[in-house]
Amino acid sequence: QLQLAESGGSLVQPGGSLRLSCVMSGFPLGQYAIGWFRQAPGKKREGVACVDRSDNSIDYADSVRGRFTISRDNAKNTMYLQMNNLTFEDSATYYCAAEHSTFELGCVVDEYTFWGLGTQVTVSS
Numbered sequence: 001q002l003q004l005a006e007s008g009g010s011l012v013q014p015g016g017s018l019r020l021s022c023v024m025s026g027f028p029l030g031q032y033a034i035g036w037f038r039q040a041p042g043k044k045r046e047g048v049a050c051v052d053r054s055d056n057s058i059d060y061a062d063s064v065r066g067r068f069t070i071s072r073d074n075a076k077n078t079m080y081l082q083m084n085n086l087t088f089e090d091s092a093t094y095y096c097a098a099e100h101s102t103f104e105l106g107c108v109v110d111e112y113t114f115w116g117l118g119t120q121v122t123v124s125s
Contacts, residue, residue: 009119047107
C-alpha cells in the first residue's frame with residue numbers, strides 16, 4: 001500500500017524559508033511523477049511544483065517560480081519542497097502527491113492519484 005507523509009510545515013515570518021519533506025512508503029519513488037500542491041482556506045487546491053518521473057520536466061506555478069524548488073532523493077524515497085522568501089500568500093496546507101506515469105503530467109489535482117494528509121505552513125509576522 002502506497003503512503004505519503006509530509007513534514008516540515010511551521011509558522012514562519014515573511015521573507016523566511018522552510019523545507020517540506022514527503023516520504024513515500026510501499027513503492028519506489030523513482031517510478032512516480034511527483035508534485036506539491038497547496039490549499040488555503042476557502043480556495044481550491046492548486047499545483048505549486050511538479051516533476052515527471054525522470055526529472056526532465058519541472059513545472060512551477062507562476063506565483064512561486066524563482067522562490068520554490070522541488071527535488072527528490074530516490075535513495076531515501078523522499079521528495080522535498082524548498083521554499084524561500086515566503087510571503088503571506090504562501091500560507092496554506094501543503095500536500096505532496098504522486099502518480100505512476102511515464103507521461104508528462106500537468107501540475108493539476110486531477111492528474112494525481114496518491115496524496116499525503118498535508119502539512120500546515122503559516123506565514124505571519
